[in-house]
Amino acid sequence: MNIDRSVIDGKAILVTGGSGSFGKRFISTILERFEPARVIVYSRDELKQFEMQTSELFKSHSDTMRYFLGDVRDEPRLTRAMEGVDIVVHAAALKQVPAAEYNPFEAVKTNIMGAQNVVNAAILQGVSRVVALSTDKAAAPINLYGATKLASDKIFVAANTHKGERDITFSVVRYGNVLGSRGSVVPFFREHASRGYLPITDKRMTRFNITLQQGVDFVLNCLGRQWGGELFVPKIPSYHVTDVAMAVAPDAEQREVGIRPGEKLHEEMITSTDSMSTIEFEDYYVILPSYQVWDVDEFIQNSSDKPGKRCEYGFEYNSGTNEHFLSVDELREMIEKEL
Template sequence: MTVLISDQHEAAAPRSHPLRGADILVTGGTGSFGKAFIRYALDHLEPNRVIVYSRDELKQFETRQLFENDPRLRWFIGDIRDRDRLHRALHNVDYVVHAAALKQVDTGEYNPFEFIKTNVLGSQNVVEACIDAGVKKVVALSTDKASSPINLYGATKLTADKIFILGNNYAASYETRFAVVRYGNVTGSRGSIIPKWKAMAERGEKLGITDMRCTRFLITLPQAVQMVVDTFAMMQGGELVVPHIPSHRVVDLARAVAPDAELVDIGLRPGEKLHEEMISPEEGRRAVIIEDGKYYVIEPETPQWGYQPLEDAKPVDEGFHCASDKNDIWYDAEDLRKVLESGI
């Protein structure tokens, strides 16, 4: 079943949305998602201030120019490995989007200690600092590679997912609540294969495909931002939210990028899967569908902080799991071409 491209631009948040007029901090705020979220916040949420927390001064400088030094933005150089710096940055913050992470699969296979320090210990720092600072809600970004992980990156992100979900136990007698959103590959994100393929095609080179059978999930940046905004509005704490998004064959994506290029099978890289998964069979036992099938929610197993099952949720089918090769909606090469041409 092929899904045609529809209007994927962000909708303005309702006047009652909790982020409206708030003080928001974004870790990893100079990344692709961070910049897209900041743009949405400035355009639609009338924030009191948005704090950009990241460790690279050059990227902060470039992002300041991108937003023309908007006076609602604040700039904190800092690493999530540094809990003291997080405490300072979180003063009087209402809501946190946690997007900071080390993300390259092959890099993680060769630098495991660094990935653990940032993705695991850094996540613990964010949880503890947010509780101490009295932050109201935190949404952490995850990845499909955290479901049934086979690589170091995925294992660190699964651990981070658990840290945020179970962090609600530590925050039970406080106001702070944590939730996680998990999604697949993002079009237009930094590190995407798409610009590399375009450059190779312009030089007349063959495009390397990591196994012609590979399938992946695909989400646009506006969809990812909207998902986080929606999660802040509906979360009680402890939810792991997954979008119902299309799959695609990696071969079709390559053909959408460069229709005339020759494709070469170069094999899977270290730690890479043939097909990705966003909800494992075990997680599927706790999954429900909300908003007419727009999102799945994996509800918490041990909600000792007072979580109540979602009233409008529908249970998934027995034995459900969400994998890119078993999906019920797909993008073909023409759909992917339209997504790329839309620039989102």
Template sequence: MYKDKVILITGGTGSLGKALTKHILTSHSNVRKLIIYSRDEQKQFQMAQEYPHNQYPQVRFLIGDVRDRERMVRAFKGVDYVIHAAAMKHVPIAEYNPDECIKTNIGGAENVIHASLQTEVKRVVALSTDKACAPINLYGATKLTSDKLFIAANNIKGDNPIRFSVVRYGNVMGSNGSVIPFFIEKKKEGVLPITDVKMTRFNISLQGGVDMVMHALESAWGGELFVPKIPSYKILDVAEAIGPECDKPVVGIRPGEKVHEEMITASDSFYTYDLGKYYAIIPATHKWSLDEFIREFKAVKVPEGFQYNSGENSEWESVDSLRKLIKEHVDHNFEV
């Protein structure tokens, strides 16, 4: 599927973009070209040191903003597969700069769709977030809108064989701005601020996120929103795993934050199927046979009223398992 193909990653210098790059070059080194598209020249410069052209001739770096439609059309020419990972994702910053968040997360999604339809792109996978499910903050609302745009794009493509799909997951362990690197840094001060003692979050490794993107790229029929089956953790357990000796003052929930994150609501249950490793929320209108989809993936309809949130999960990380995961995925030198 990947031999001699051209893949473009928007936001390719971010945590997931870098993990995808490493995975693709390791597991699918026969790609013709891998384009890292982002607007941060310093991050591109640093990443280019990791992938020098004489060793990785298939890697290209393109400066560009997903807000720039003309630039995106030019960048997408000759591209087979697009992974859309660019986003403005920090909740408090989005709340304070709403116009900027909307331009990047919604306008950027529209531009990705437009550029894909104008060129020869065959498949697009857009990254979502648990905050897009029943959103209470602007970031989540913009990502929900983005999800809807990508799913609906399958209905406006005409006879173009392109497929658009979405992947949604929770906190990526060790990603930029996430709680575990934050706590590791705060441990030096002896204080780990706790927002709410009841707070829980989903947990997925960078590799888990990569695997899910590749699954969608390879398996999506068009319009599915994929959700992984992953464990939850309690914020107090994360704090205990990282700094058992630290003070843990309760500082209160930040604006736009939930106590428990959701990935599938009861309202979604009418369109949700269990695929084994993942759930798929299928679009209300689709151009393919649902019966064939069920047969192909051995899909099982979830019960009416089913919901999937981090507070009522059946699988949990413990303090010990978190320590092992932190050492494996975040900081190899981590010790308590």
């Protein structure tokens, strides 16, 4: 599905975490493909905002760009930033698993209270569309980061039932590891390759994989598809962590060091418990909201290019049992292209 230009053209768009990896790529993409009236970067990192302002692409769109220093923990600042905004993409989060385990209250303040603040500000300012980014770690979470993102997902889905008569839709996008992103396994392996060995937590480990651009494109498509309350999950490939090691440093020794606290052998994006409320479409899944806010049969027939179908009870979307795994050569090509 190609998003209708009218969803973006002429609209004011705010991106929380707008100076991060996703935010920059998302904003770059809409500047290159569409004609938004205004794009607002909302983030707390003044250095990253300065670097954006001085880069060629963003300088060439200086009339369109706005830069707000602020934290999603600060509801009054968010509310001010959303004045006159049509679309909000919520990408701000504390994402590092070990940091969240060691600083649990900070993760709660940003990932849960921040989500509530985004919802409140969007409703107050009459925003039309909100999409929040989630993570595979929010499905059956075993670490605090995943638990806070699950709570965030629930907040955004439930917002569709307490918005009153306001014309606003809230949806969530959940996907897996972004290849080569900050803190991911590829930079970690590259750092260790010069030492002649790569630390492997467990050689059985698998992960879902999506590129940064694929993530951006999926979010854009979901903005055009949303009815409100959906949790969108793309159909994406998996990889074996040992194959990533081979793609990065084929001659390096692979040393198994043991799984870390809060890690799973295989990631899930849809659990078997969710199967009864999951709809499968051609290239993505939708987990339906707990409270019915529109006709599900009509949604199945009309919310995508082709009708969807209900998943059978017991279905699960797991990186270890995925039908599509990337080969070493495919991984190497993707790494070279993305980094």
